[in-house]
Amino acid sequence: MTDADIRARLNTLKAELEAMDHSSEESRGTVELDQSRVGRLSRMDALQGQAMNQAIAARRRQALQKVEAALQRLDEGEYGYCVRCGEEISPKRLDLDPAAALCTDCTSGKG
Structure with missing residues (x-):
């Protein structure tokens, strides 16, 4: 596989991770705690979902950092x-x- 092929694959992976991160921003947002609009169990479910989405986003950011580091190693001839x-x-x-x-x-x- 050539450097150009590797770079293309890494850039595609980077774009996919960035797109997933952008599309999941809303699910990591603040959970509404207005009891007149949302029941207690629904709020608990929303808070749990928010926490899971934040953890997924953190893992996605780590993967993005790995890809960026690989691109840097490729630039430096260390890939x-x-x-x-x-x-x-x-x-x-x-x-x-x-x-x-x-x-x-x-x-x-x-x-």
């Missing part, structure tokens, strides 16, 4: 090498997760 040990990351691993920063050994704690 495909483990950031911990410097060994080459398996092409199969990069195919599954193009933003992977660690080799299999370092991910599992062996490296």
Whole structure:
């Protein structure tokens, strides 16, 4: 896979993550607590849904940071090498997760 292919794949992944984050902004917003309009259980459900959506958004932001870091490694000529040990990351691993920063050994704690 060429650098251009990798960059295109990472940019597509980045755009998808940003679009999902933008489309879920409303679900992470403030929950209305007006008892005359919303019952207690409905508010509890809304608060729980809000908390779950905020956690999902946090994981999405982490994934976005991983993608941006991978793009930076690509710019620096370091893409495909483990950031911990410097060994080459398996092409199969990069195919599954193009933003992977660690080799299999370092991910599992062996490296």
